[in-house]
Amino acid sequence: xxSLISQLPERQLINGIRQAEQxxxxxxxxxxxxxxxxxxxxTLQSANTWDRTETVSAGSITQMTLVVTMTCDQTQPxxxxxxxxxxxxxxxxxxxxxxxxxGTYAGTTYxxxxxxxxxxxxxxxxxxTRNFSNLSVIFTWTMDFFYKGTIxxxxxxxxxxxxxxxxxxxxxx
Numbered sequence: 796x797x798s799l800i801s802q803l804p805e806r807q808l809i810n811g812i813r814q815a816e817q818x819x820x821x822x823x824x825x826x827x828x829x830x831x832x833x834x835x836x837x838t839l840q841s842a843n844t845w846d847r848t849e850t851v852s853a854g855s856i857t858q859m860t861l862v863v864t865m866t867c868d869q870t871q872p873x874x875x876x877x878x879x880x881x882x883x884x885x886x887x888x889x890x891x892x893x894x895x896x897x898g899t900y901a902g903t904t905y906x907x908x909x910x911x912x913x914x915x916x917x918x919x920x921x922x923x924t925r926n927f928s929n930l931s932v933i934f935t936w937t938m939d940f941f942y943k944g945t946i947x948x949x950x951x952x953x954x955x956x957x958x959x960x961x962x963x964x965x966x967x968x
Contacts, residue, residue, distance in 0.1 A: 839865060839954040839962045845887070846952060846964045852945040856903065858921065859940045860967045863952045867932040868959040876934045876956035878925070883949045884911040884918050891949075893920065901943045916944025 851859060867874050883891040896905040896919065900912035910919030921939030928935075934954075942948075952964050 837956050837959050839956060839960060840952070841962070844951070845949040847950040847966065848947065849966065850945065850947040851942055853943055856941050856943050859942060861938045861940065861950060862965050862967055863936040863938075863954070864963045864965070865934040865954050865956065866961050867934070867956070869932055871958045872932075873929070874932065874956055874958040876954050878923075878934075878936045879953045879955070880938065881949075881951040881953070882920075882940075884946050885913060885916070886947075887949055903943070911946075916942070916946050918942040918946050918948060 847861070851857075861880075863878055863880070865876055867876075882893055884893075885891055891911065893909050893911050896908045896910050896912060896917070898905065901915055901917040903917065905917075905919065908919045910917060912918075919941050921941050923936055923938045926935045926937075927933070934956075936952075940948075950964060952962065954962055
């Protein structure tokens, strides 16, 4: 009797939906670095509340570059690392986090730019690149920001990686 029921078109549709749900769950559950993937993960961050706090000032749009470097502990030849950067401007409250800017700020019009502004000063994200050197087993993230006005920014990088190591945050001109 079960074989007859399983041959009903409705049953095949239900089985197809279940298979699609299972495939979707497997794709969503793909975790590159977690206990669920069976891979150990490490969190690299300093004990500091903010790793870099600095006041910058410019009368016109000026570029600032922050570089986060992770030197791996050499326990893996091909580690994986993900950078999470908490960047805030003119304060450390949630209201000072970057958001999407739409409108004119400090004389420049933005349409969906990630940044912060108080109306007269503005800082926006210009993008990020990640490089990995297999010879030295070092990750480097280079993040460009553009600012105008006087802004005190606060930066806190956190790296999740498949190996241990050390991390630095620097600013280049």
